[in-house]
Amino acid sequence: MLEKFPADVEPSRPPYTYTPMPFFFYGSLTDPLRLxxxxxxxxPPVLKPASVQCYSIMLWGQYPALVHGPIxxxxxxxxxxxxxxxxxKMLKYYETDAYRIEGVRISVDGKLLSGRTFVWASDPTELVxxxxxLEEWKKDIEEEMASHFRPLED
Known part of the structure; x- marks a missing residue:
């Protein structure tokens, strides 16, 4: 005979724990001070040189966008x-809804790692x-910041 369980009893699950995961960065997040x-x-965090296959970089204004590319x-x-x-969550907030997280194979130190990256998630016609x-981007940001300040006049 089958026993009946109360409707409000759910099977117990182990608590969720986040698993640390390598991320591949290709834009402003490659700057340790920004990260x-x-x-x-x-x-400043330690970043390791890395690459991903089958992707390309397009531009969304002054920002790079990772898109699927030739093999x-x-x-x-x-x-x-x-x-x-x-x-x-902080990284998602920084990247905005224009990007989404996608699983990716990251090449680091000659090894392939399973990881994640941010890929373009908006209208592809917005990309060029x-x-x-990184150096040009930093220079542009510094110039933009400097334009907001005027020297004090005596």
């Missing part, structure tokens, strides 16, 4: 292990071909 600021870290194409960037769910440079 430190976003994740509110006590010191023989690769994108260079940096890898960083996101340790907590809170860190992942072009190149992106």
């Amino acid at each position: 430190q600021e976003i994740l509110q870290l006590p010191a 023989n194409n690769h994108v260079d960037g940096m890898a960083f292990v996101v340790e907590t769910e809170e860190q992942e 071909e072009g190149t992106w440079s």
Whole structure:
């Protein structure tokens, strides 16, 4: 004979725990100081040179966007292990809804790691071909910030 269980009893599940995961970064997040600021870290994080296959970079204004590309194409960037769910949420907030997280194979130190990255999730017609440079981006940001300040007049 089958026993009946009360409707309000659910099977117990182990508590959810976030698993640290390598992320592939290819834009402003490759700047350790920017990443430190976003994740509110006590010191700049250590990033490792990395790449992903079958992707390309397009531009959305001044920002790079990772999109699926030819099988023989690769994108260079940096890898960083996101340790907590809170860190992942901070990164999602920074990247906005224009990007979504996608699983990816990351090449680091000659090894392939399962990880995640941010790929373009908005209208592809908003993207244009072009190149992106961290150094140029930093220079543009500094110039933009400087334009908001005027020297004090005596």
